Amino acid sequence: MSDLRIAVLGVGMMGVFHVEALTKRIRGAKVTVISDFFDSKAQEVAAKIGARAVVDPIEAINDPEVDAVLIATPGKAHDEQVNACLNRGVPVLCEKPLTTDVGSAYRIVQKEAGLGRALIQVGFMRRFDPEYIALKKLITEGGLGNPLMLHCTHRNPAVPDFFNSEFAMRDSVVHEVDVARFLLAEELTSVQVLKGSATKSAPEGTSDPMLVVFETESGRIVTDEIYVRTGVAYEVRTEVVGERGSAMIGLDQNLQVKTTDGRWGGRLTPSFVERFGAAYDTELQRWVDAARAGTIDGPGAWDGYAAVAVCEAGAEAVRTGAKVTVSMQPRPGSAASATSDGSEPEPGITAPDLMGARP
Amino acid sequence: MSDLRIAVLGVGMMGVFHVEALTKRIRGAKVTVISDFFDSKAQEVAAKIGARAVVDPIEAINDPEVDAVLIATPGKAHDEQVNACLNRGVPVLCEKPLTTDVGSAYRIVQKEAGLGRALIQVGFMRRFDPEYIALKKLITEGGLGNPLMLHCTHRNPAVPDFFNSEFAMRDSVVHEVDVARFLLAEELTSVQVLKGSATKSAPEGTSDPMLVVFETESGRIVTDEIYVRTGVAYEVRTEVVGERGSAMIGLDQNLQVKTTDGRWGGRLTPSFVERFGAAYDTELQRWVDAARAGTIDGPGAWDGYAAVAVCEAGAEAVRTGAKVTVSMQPRPGSAASATSDGSEPEPGITAPDLMGARP
């Protein structure tokens, strides 16, 4: 099957992030058209990846070389653009929010329902995060009994000054709104905001942090501490408190569960697939990219030889019980210099910081 | 650039694992030829992905529709196959071991050196794992001072009976051999094996666990506890003990460092890129795959509408300080049923277990 030809609307930070993924890591996709409010930005990004820049986003949506649309424009532009996608009947991945007011959002829902076909996907990407998936699975399979409360924490190290209390609600809390709906599988019915002492980093009139309290259809309580100027790091934590145990994600230590046998802990990695599956993919992608350029990008023949030499000595040590000296030939010079040590981080992902292990 | 056309030799567990990645997740690659000792197995795998089965692996390597070769055959077959790749001058990713004896491995090193071009990559995939990369970076940047000792632990839940002490050395310890060389950037010069009490699960005559002790060129000590019938899980742990601190990976809790300020801990996730970068990729890949089939595979328009409705009420709650009821329209029926909740695990990766958060 030929690649999906995608128009990306809006190439600010998120748009560029998506263009890079679609160009370097995602299989079966091709960005053919770029559009942005600033046409020069669109042209710059398009030039890098061999796509076309189109000034009018609606024209981009209707381009005959476009099979699907990714919308990363500001929220105000979404209504018209999503509607244009529905009009043409092309799949669209729309960054949150769907639109900026309830009326237009509902009209889109109705319109899509009238088409009888799911065309619109909204960018709540936490549903694809392994920790949220594991937490959802734990709830669904009854591991916590009936979930009674949900505690969310959303902390950003810093945001610009225009990020006021209402903006925080629409831009950050919106993620927890979807997380709560996703995990509890019901709608939220009320919301209350408790504003306490604000950090000095917040502009006059902005409440930061805030405590947001939701109720759900069935009467569950969902709390969300939203604090976007912590100066610390990006911290997103979710705890589900159930009738038969509780579980927390976001501790930088994977999913941890407390159960009615009085234990806390997590599941050990069951096999190499879970532990090193991503490393295998990275290895393959980098090897494929290097092989297309006629070289390698990882441990080479010398590394293979050295391992054989040591393990051969090791096998003798197993048999004899003695200390065995490893004997190695000199390393030939020519190919060596081309041998990467594989220590560079995966392309397209920011280099892991000194002590951070998460890719 | 056209996709890299790959011949996969050997479609046992690892070969199939690689074929799946190359077909579903790796961009720029295409498996065109499959070969296996059991031709029917090769035909079965080839049929699924639209490739050709070729009986003779050397013929597969020399196939005009093959740009690169992935070798996942048993170690005994590697020597001839890798040499054939060198003869034809095609890039090859060879699963460990490079070959099964030192002499043939060194001849390959020499032959590649003679070509003056790095064609052979060996499948030590831990070098691509974020935790090992972070540990390497920490060492290289001097965060631990001079590394003095390296303690490795390699535990498997279970292995077949033919997995005897010598096999464990060649098949499992080989990974730690490469890890030690990768992290310490020097060769191993001696090896000693200490065999203690064996688990009852081990066959008569097999020492399991064993303690393997290496020395390096500069006199460092590397220990490796190898224990392949723990009945517990897949546990791979590495601790570097340096002159100015120590660090451990493999605790299922990311890289943890102990430093001379008397603290232990890790780096918090600095931004959404590190925390949710993989989730974004998964979201995009699944959306691309779904869009090519004319549908979506994630949160839909209704989810977008619900979030807008709640956040609009939330914004009012921010302004008024009161509890605000969320008002929502009825959900239209038709498109809803097509809306996935995004909770299925990524295709091609084993479903995460009840409490396991690692993908």
Place this chain on the structure above:
Amino acid sequence: MSDLRIAVLGVGMMGVFHVEALTKRIRGAKVTVISDFFDSKAQEVAAKIGARAVVDPIEAINDPEVDAVLIATPGKAHDEQVNACLNRGVPVLCEKPLTTDVGSAYRIVQKEAGLGRALIQVGFMRRFDPEYIALKKLITEGGLGNPLMLHCTHRNPAVPDFFNSEFAMRDSVVHEVDVARFLLAEELTSVQVLKGSATKSAPEGTSDPMLVVFETESGRIVTDEIYVRTGVAYEVRTEVVGERGSAMIGLDQNLQVKTTDGRWGGRLTPSFVERFGAAYDTELQRWVDAARAGTIDGPGAWDGYAAVAVCEAGAEAVRTGAKVTVSMQPRPGSAASATSDGSEPEPGITAPDLMGARP
């Protein structure tokens, strides 16, 4: 100085708990008088420790052989008993609550103030817990900047049915009230209770869990999830969210801090005093108790000999680099049987459970 002679009023669970400590572990104290609503219970406890049972608690307070009073009676009895202590001018340790209504509590405050001498101590024992002390110190020394929010979690595995929502407020939340006052060093000015879905284990009409939200004088928000029928364990967690970082205790992993350098972690045990100080005390107390009975209660001469034998061989191994066989004499029989292996838990403390390390 002679021992403090103490009257213990009320020997239900808490009273007995205190009597045991005062008799076995606390230095400088002696329980001389016991009083309880059920006189037979008082007599039983008194008989065990060589104290006198006194029917009337006020008479017990005024007993000439009483220097201080420990009140562990039900809250309703506290007003009269504390006043009697003030009347006589004896120090009193009163389990919470001080009294059951604000008016009587304030009259006691005034009366003590009139005496010009602090006689009343209230049993908020968390102020003596090392984790709370460390958290208080961290706040006081400015390690978190201005504390903005405080999140408390108080979970019990099970409680009797009379433990309704109001009882939970007065008996459990009261601890978090003191914790908040202790940590933030200011008064609480308002309280709100959010009741959500209740666990099926709660009787009809009882809201369990509840979310209690306090405001403080300076406008800080304090949340407390109170959930007393979790079926899991005793979980008490406190997180302080400050302007320059956050810190959490109660994770069963000691105090963990997140700081503006983007790190999480804790302080490593700086010396043997912190790591093994309590073990030394336990060793001494058990040895003293055993020595008074003419025996030992810990590792004996044989253990000392065996260690010398091994370390002497070890010293030779250090010098020679070779494997040295340890040579040991036969173990004499007679004294051996009296040698405890020291594995019994400290008297007076419930045996640690299979996997629990906290004493």
Place this chain on the structure above:
Amino acid sequence: MSDLRIAVLGVGMMGVFHVEALTKRIRGAKVTVISDFFDSKAQEVAAKIGARAVVDPIEAINDPEVDAVLIATPGKAHDEQVNACLNRGVPVLCEKPLTTDVGSAYRIVQKEAGLGRALIQVGFMRRFDPEYIALKKLITEGGLGNPLMLHCTHRNPAVPDFFNSEFAMRDSVVHEVDVARFLLAEELTSVQVLKGSATKSAPEGTSDPMLVVFETESGRIVTDEIYVRTGVAYEVRTEVVGERGSAMIGLDQNLQVKTTDGRWGGRLTPSFVERFGAAYDTELQRWVDAARAGTIDGPGAWDGYAAVAVCEAGAEAVRTGAKVTVSMQPRPGSAASATSDGSEPEPGITAPDLMGARP
């Protein structure tokens, strides 16, 4: 029963540490006689606690006012002093080592056996540490199956230069020798020392770190990494690897176990006794000490009143569902100043460091 009258021999660091415990925290004991090689030091310590200084340690042992002896002199002095205790038939707690050579140690074992009475206890205090007790219990109850290997790590931040490789064996490794014997309940039969790269902080000729490998009677392997100039902290870690799981202590996170159900984790604190038992003891000891001085040392009447006031408002909030303002009377001035906030650390224990929660 009257207090045990103890002679403490040697008041260097450990001796003073024990004198303080015996004087302030241990019930039923009284230090009556102090002896030290430096008589002025003995006189200084004795003066502080109302004991007598005696120049000759043997005379101190035979003093009629001595019921038991605590030996904290250098190892060279132990042989004569322990023998004197046996001669007089008094119980003795002897800091490790029992003596400095195998012959004298064994003669003591024989002599005590001849008495038919256990008089000698050796100061291996780890047997009294809750984590070691929990680990021992886990092994004894079969939770790990047959223990196959034991990995110990003993790291000190710094030691004086006289602390050479052999000294490390006799002074530090000796603890792991006892730990191995305690946990595995069998003797060690051989020892081997592997010396690798040494830290620059070690004097010429001193191997630091070293890897010490023991074998046990039944053929188990015990490893001990001994590294006494890490510059980091006091780190003592022990991992038992068994046939049915493994467990580690010393992670500053309590006992953690990995089991054949593929889980890692720990036991949650089952009740307030385990969580706050030590806090209760501290509260009581400090209150007793304060009461003997006619005052309090913890939360006072005002704290009790404030809690009642808040909880009374809280109870109303439970009933009404509304936000209830807390109304409080003014705080009377006089007694307030005497009210400690209880935040000072336990007397006799070094103040917990900024981020450390262990007492």
